Amino acid sequence: MILAENGNMITTAVLVAILIAAGIFALRGSLRHFRGKGGCCGDGMDEGPSVPKKKLGTIISKKKLIIDGMHCEGCSAAVADALNRLEHVNADVDLRKKTATVRMDAEVDMNLIIGAVSLAGYKVVRVEEE
Numbered sequence: 001m002i003l004a005e006n007g008n009m010i011t012t013a014v015l016v017a018i019l020i021a022a023g024i025f026a027l028r029g030s031l032r033h034f035r036g037k038g039g040c041c042g043d044g045m046d047e048g049p050s051v052p053k054k055k056l057g058t059i060i061s062k063k064k065l066i067i068d069g070m071h072c073e074g075c076s077a078a079v080a081d082a083l084n085r086l087e088h089v090n091a092d093v094d095l096r097k098k099t100a101t102v103r104m105d106a107e108v109d110m111n112l113i114i115g116a117v118s119l120a121g122y123k124v125v126r127v128e129e130e
Helices: 002-034 073-084 110-119
Strands: 061-068 089-094 099-104 123-129
Touching (some): 073 089, 110 123
Antiparallel strands (some): 061 099, 089 099
């Protein structure tokens, strides 16, 4: 009888230890995610943008986009890639501020810019003059 009670206590202790370890790993991942360092989007890679910025001529317009939905470096890289693929556009994305600074050397329809961000999976909340 004593052995059976000890066996149940050991089993319970092991289960509690497993649950605590799982909670610690989940909390750690959540903290990294909210600091913008987790691989929550895409395929879990924290890489920078893959589309190189173009060399523009004389900048005639500069806008700041306020963007909703970016959580990690993968998110900001996706937005930067989407914007930098556009003709006459160079963009820098700031994950912490949830913004993209867009420079243009020719007139570019803002609907095209907003659409590129939308196609990447994010929402432009507001556009401001720079």
